[in-house]
Amino acid sequence: MLDLPQKYTILNTLILHHLKSLLSLLKYFVNYKRYLITGFLFIVLSNIFAIFIPPIVRVSIDGVLLKLKGEKLPKYIELLPAYFHDELGIAILSGGLILFAALLKGVCMYFMRMSVIVMSRYIEYDQKNDIFKHYQSLGQDFYAKNYTGDLMNRISDDVSKVRMFTGPAIMYSLNLTCMIFMVVSIMFYINSSITLYVLTPLPILAMLIYLVSDAINKRSDYIQKRLSKITSFVQETFSGIQVVKSYAAEDHFIRDFERLNQDYKNDNMSLVRVNGVFMPLVLALIGMSILITIYVGGNAVVKGQFSLGNIVEYIIYVNMLTWPVASLGYVTSLVQRGAASQRRIDEFMNIQSVKHIGKSTIKKLSNQIEFKDVWFRYDEKTPWVLKSVNFVIDAQKKIGIIGATGSGKSTISKLLMGIYKPSKGNIKIDGIPIQDYNRKSLSAIFGYVSQDIFLFSDTVRNNILIGANSQSDYNNLNAVIICSELENEINSFPNGIETVLGERGITLSGGQKQRMSIARALIRKPSVLLIDNGLSAVDTKTELKLKQNIKSWNTNNTTIFISHRISTVQDCDHIIFLDQGKIIKSGSHEYLKDSCAFYTMLYEKQSEFSDKT
Ligand SMILES: Nc1ncnc2c1ncn2[C@@H]1O[C@H](COP(=O)(O)OP(=O)(O)OP(=O)(O)O)[C@@H](O)[C@H]1O
Ligand SMILES: [Mg+2]
Known part of the structure; x- marks a missing residue:
């Protein structure tokens, strides 16, 4: 048995810990509160229309049975026009009502998604912009300490996981809380003791599904990491393909790739095994609830406490409850993953820029x-x-x-x-x-020509214009190309100054890269x-010329x-x-x-x- 402080710690880690890390999302929720409130209203409305359906089924079944037995119909049916008083009339009326309620429920669900999921997309958009802006404000020391892959994961993978919280997780939890509250209240109102029996398997279902989805999520995360490893490996191999080819090291790389791929396959197999358990487990527990309903309800019918219509009504309630309860485990794991990702994002967002x-x-x-x-x-x-x-x-x-x-x-x-x-x-x-x-x-x-030259996968023009400080610098473009001894080469490129460089375009030689970098630095007519x-990659003649040009520029x-x-x-x-x-x-x-x-x-x-x- 756990003592109280221990219990508190577990509770603290499970709830408070996650809530604390999700608190930094509050400002986004405040910005988009309109969507959240509208979403909530549609969730409530869709549930109200949903819970109309089982009583209609009950009334129609009981009404038809009474009619078949030739007994007196309940008052609320008798009050309706005469053509609804026979079996067919009752069936048509209740069918129509069920269809109408389902239609309204569907419309509300559409607007519920349109509000909550749209909100989550807006938050995702803002969060990505905020993270990128923050990254840009951080100094070189930050980039020296952190892996590029890590920076990229936070802006893509982690933001997506947070979106699964701000969208689906919030929508499902509001929906399931609302539905469980309404359905269970009605069930207790109809018959509390039968309700207690019928609902017993549901908490077990929730618990088991939590454990299974947790295992699924852990394995999926692991697989995701394996996949990134494979991606990085392939990317690096292609970047360094010249080294691979010149040393004829293909076999070595093929072996390494096979090993990584083998690990990936093994992890996927274990995920398939856990996934395989999931559906049978859910269906078995739903089946159990329905069996209990029929058994306990049937006994109550014999005793005269319950009608046949009630049994069908309860089966529909149980069905309505099972999916929300089954999704409890899924939602919990979405919240946990969202919170963990938000913590990772905050780790970087809390670093002060060295402005x-x-x-x-x-x-x-x-x-x-x-x-x-x-x-x-x-x-x-x-x-x-x-x-x-x-x-x-x-x-x-x-x-x-x-x-x-x-x-x-x-x-x-x-x-x-x-x-x-x-x-x-x-x-x-x-x-x-x-x-x-x-x-x-x-x-x-400053105009800086760094030792490690980096050119973006963009046009020659845009690569040079990165150096421009003001609008008037843009007018220096042609002159700077001449000054950097690049004119003839750029003219020979397929699209001249609009030629794309890098992975999507042409590759420059070392000396051409250096002169592009000089053009980039000169365009702003820097004070220093x-x-x-x-000038290390150009020949001595060009070096001399460049130095003269720079001097006069x-x-x-x-x-x-x-x-x-x-x-x-x-x-x-x-x-x-x-x-x-x-x-x-x-x-x-x-x-x-x-x-x-x-x-x-x-x-x-x-x-x-x-x-x-
Ligand atoms: N980002 C860094 N983090 C840690 N050490 C670094 C970093 N950059 C350079 N160093 C170290 O600082 C020392 C000086 O490096 P620096 O790049 O200033 O040399 P350099 O004179 O420019 O050399 P080169 O002529 O090869 O360009 C080297 O010992 C190098 O290992
Ligand atoms: Mg150096």
């Missing part, structure tokens, strides 16, 4: 960017990536950042744009700490242009080139030489060549290499 709290705005860099004793690491447990970095970048200058792979160059660019915050130290732009700026305003001054390895603006190659940065006004997160030396190319042996060695090696190639 800069600052209010300062900036139009262009007019003075300088200053890194003062900046230390940085991506995670508290990982080693320092930047160690006491100090430098100043003057406005309108051309700066180079150079260093070996992993030395922290890209990290500096991310800190500079405010994507990450320094772990220690200060970054100031025009004398104001970076965190005091409004994020939108700050990012508008940041090119992280953005971006006059009076600050340009920062990040590269491994000294040749990319050697004509910069100032070069920052980075090694393992520390600045070894900085200054002009000539100065570094004279004063830094390591730089000179690197320069000579790279020149030697480029001479050979």
Whole structure:
């Protein structure tokens, strides 16, 4: 036996726990209360019309039997016109009434669905928009910590499960509460002791169905996960098909796929077994209720307490009750799953976006960017990536950042744009700490060509226009294409600037991608242009041309080139030489060549290499 606190805990976890997580849906229900109230009214109406049917059946059966026996008809039949006083008249009248009540019930059920299910679709729409908007407001650190699949599941799978709660679960629970209340009250009103006997199997039915649907749901969830694994596997295999083919690794992938598919099949088999139990169980328990009705009712008829019409009426009541009771278990599991999904959604929705709290705005860099004793690491447990970095970048200058792979160059660019915050130290732009700026305003001054270029499955035009800051930037489109040395290539594409890229369209070469990314950054005529390895995939001739074009496009603006190659940065006004997160030396190319042996060695090696190639 459980003691009271234990019982309370179980109750708490079962009800309060779910209710608490569903509370965050309250605002949506308030928005759509009109639909909820209308839905409820139609639920009540449809049940009122439904419970009219069994008494009509009873009266018609009893009336016909009385007529056959030649006995006196009840008063309420006698009051009707004379052509309803024979068997046929009674049958036609009651048939007509039953049809009419069923029709009205059907109409009400239509409007019930139109209100509640429509409401759930609206809530689903709002919730998806809210989640996506929230995702967009979250910082890079959030994306670094969470799997893409997880983010996607919450906006698709979990929202669907919540919709099953806001729609069907709410509709069924209101409907079944209303119906059980009405039907049981009438049954008790007619004969309470017979009702008690007849209803005994129903709670057992509810319990068993709960257990079975719970088992079904658990298995379905498991199967869903297996299916996502298969989908991800197939997706990854196709994305990496070049690697698979070049290493002739097809057999290895086929074996892995077979294993995943085998697990999926086994889980499905176990679901089929549980599903198989479901219907026989429901039918057996319904049959039992009907048997009890006939047995107990038959005895009462013999004793004169019940009419034959009453037995049929009760059988109809029992039938009316069994489906709502059977769906109790299903509804409970819908609520549980909806609550669990809402909890998962809230986990992300409660994460505060790392928006800069600052209010300062900036139009262009007019003075300088200053890194003062900046230390940085991506995670508290990982080693320092930047160690006491100090430098100043003057406005309108051309700066180079150079260093070996992993030395922290890209990290500096991310800190500079405010994507990450320094772990220690200060970054100031025009004398104001970076965190005091409004994020939108700050990012508008940068044009960023990132090392990992991403192009959307969209047209060339839209891919470049992502970089546009204002309406007037749109007019730069053609000029920027010429400036990025893309004109001839785009003209050779099947639909020119309207050609779709990526999975649905053509694939670009590495160098073409880089120039698309440069066009994207230049279109906004940025105050600070940041090119992280953005010239590495083009030949030296094109690199030179691009650099000249950028210079004339971006006059009076600050340009920062990040590269491994000294040749990319050697004509910069100032070069920052980075090694393992520390600045070894900085200054002009000539100065570094004279004063830094390591730089000179690197320069000579790279020149030697480029001479050979
Ligand atoms: N998102 C991240 N989370 C954790 N560690 C990271 C992350 N990004 C980079 N690092 C680590 O920080 C260090 C510096 O990386 P960074 O990308 O700044 O180097 P880099 O100088 O740009 O190198 P490359 O020339 O290869 O682009 C590396 O050791 C890298 O493993
Ligand atoms: Mg890098």
